[in-house]
Amino acid sequence: MSNDRRPPIIDMTPEGEFRDAPKGAGRVGATWLDRALMRVGGLGALVAVGAGGLVLAGLALAFITILLPVVLIAAAVAAGSLYWRARRAAKNGQPFVMMYRR
Numbered sequence: 001m002s003n004d005r006r007p008p009i010i011d012m013t014p015e016g017e018f019r020d021a022p023k024g025a026g027r028v029g030a031t032w033l034d035r036a037l038m039r040v041g042g043l044g045a046l047v048a049v050g051a052g053g054l055v056l057a058g059l060a061l062a063f064i065t066i067l068l069p070v071v072l073i074a075a076a077v078a079a080g081s082l083y084w085r086a087r088r089a090a091k092n093g094q095p096f097v098m099m100y101r102r
Helices: 032-091
Strands: none
Touching: none
16 A cells, blocks of 8 residues: 655744644645535524524413513412401401411
8 A cells, every 4th residue: 555645744833832724734635516505504593593592482482471470470370368367367356467387
């Protein structure tokens, strides 16, 4: 097996930093179609990220709209319970005090 390829030339400064690559070194063989597809692919990725964000926002909105009636019903039950206990305490002539018991 013969090795006809030359090793890559690494162009470095005496301080150990890389020099800038020659113009067009990374685009060898890139045609107009390759460049156009690269731009279209980048635009497609941007659209996909934006659509994913909209999907997450829609799911959050759906979750909130499902939970809102549950929260309102729970608040109404709690308010009704507190109102009933306060009314019953006032009827018996006792102050309505809520105490935390363990």
